[in-house]
Amino acid sequence: MLKDSLVQIAINAREASNKLQYLTAEDRSFALNRIKAVLENKKRDIFKANEQDKQNADKLVKAGTLSASLFKRLDLESGDKFATMLQGISDIDRLPDPIGQITYSSKLDEGLELFRVTCPVGVLLVIFEARPEVVVNITALALKSGNAAILKGGKESILTLTALSSAIQSALNDTVIPPNAIQLVETREEIDALLDLDKYIDLVNYPAACNAAETLLIHRSILSSHLLPLVTALQNNNVLLHLDQESLSQLPPSYDTSRIQSCIPEDFDTEFLDLEMAVKVVSDVEEAIQHINSHGSKHTDAIVTENEQIAKRFMQGVDAAGVYWNASTRFADGFRYGFGAEVGVSTNKTHARGPVGLEGLLIYKYKLCGNGHVVSEFE
Incomplete structure (x- = not known):
């Protein structure tokens, strides 16, 4: 019927x-x-x-x-x-x-x-x-x-x-x-x-x-200078973080880890649909591209860098419907386009x-x- x-x-x-x-x-x-x-x-x-x-x-x-x-x-x-x-x-x-x-x-x-x-x-x-x-x-x-x-x-x-x-x-x-x-x-x-x-x-x-960031990849060369401010800013906005072992090791012993978890491989394939994000350390843009092409949704990916050549390599190599340079993934929207x-x-x-x-x-x-x-x- x-x-x-x-x-x-x-x-x-x-x-x-x-x-x-x-x-x-x-x-x-x-x-x-x-x-x-x-x-x-x-x-x-x-x-x-x-x-x-x-x-x-x-x-x-x-x-x-x-x-x-x-x-x-x-x-x-x-x-x-x-x-x-x-x-x-x-x-x-x-x-x-x-x-x-x-x-x-x-x-x-x-x-x-x-x-x-x-x-x-x-x-x-x-x-x-x-x-x-x-x-x-x-x-x-x-x-x-x-x-x-x-x-x-x-x-x-x-x-x-x-x-x-x-x-x-x-x-x-x-x-x-x-x-x-x-x-x-x-x-x-x-x-x-x-x-x-x-x-x-x-x-x-x-x-x-939709177009919220699910994973943060951070270059190893700026780990000591940028990770803690990034983590703190995200924590101040109630984001639950899934950190890999290398990024976890950079946190001070006294740091509040109540909203921090040790990530598992499945986290990089998860659409959290909430205030959650996985964090992974990479050695260069090639490793970042490889990770995104293996685990990404092919929706939208962004790179934050002052290096134009690196940005162009990222935008050429990432297999996604949208690739951004120094712009929020929240722009992935027909109205904004x-x-x-x-x-x-x-x-x-x-x-x-x-x-x-x-x-x-x-x-x-x-x-x-x-x-x-x-x-x-x-x-």
């Missing part, structure tokens, strides 16, 4: 995707503005759902089954987060229409012309973590790029996600875009079943947080890499226009 309903969800998404192929930039722009207006109108209901999600999640934090960092991502009410979410819709709407752009053309013969033209991927299945505003970011990017989307957020934010999704579908009812262009599923079991429906679903992105928003940061090596904005949700098709040409004429 579950599979039958999911097949229908996938079919509905495919049908919506097929219709989106024919809609104009004006149609899609109208839909984005309508979504923004309805979300603003339903702000109170959305906040009420978000408050209930936070109350439920707080119990899980106290029970030790949900991390404090995930809890913080649930909050849609604090500061200007809701306003920023709505502004993101407008920012995406203002971007140039990405569909139908000619990226290559060639005249193969008289009256025989080849064009490579951008087009939507089709149906996206997007799985994301606790931040509920992601459903709006992805919706805006999907519709701007002419794609349908099936969305699965974290169960901790399900009430907020449902409220946001309901507002989006209500808005789409006032447009030429089918409401089934954006659909929400709730459980892991549903995702497992949807992954088998590649007849209808074209692309799966799994955006996960000027993409308007993102559906995630891809570490893949085909189709899209790095922050995935509009361009990453497009593919292309080749259009060949002839005048009765046949291949035998060219043999």
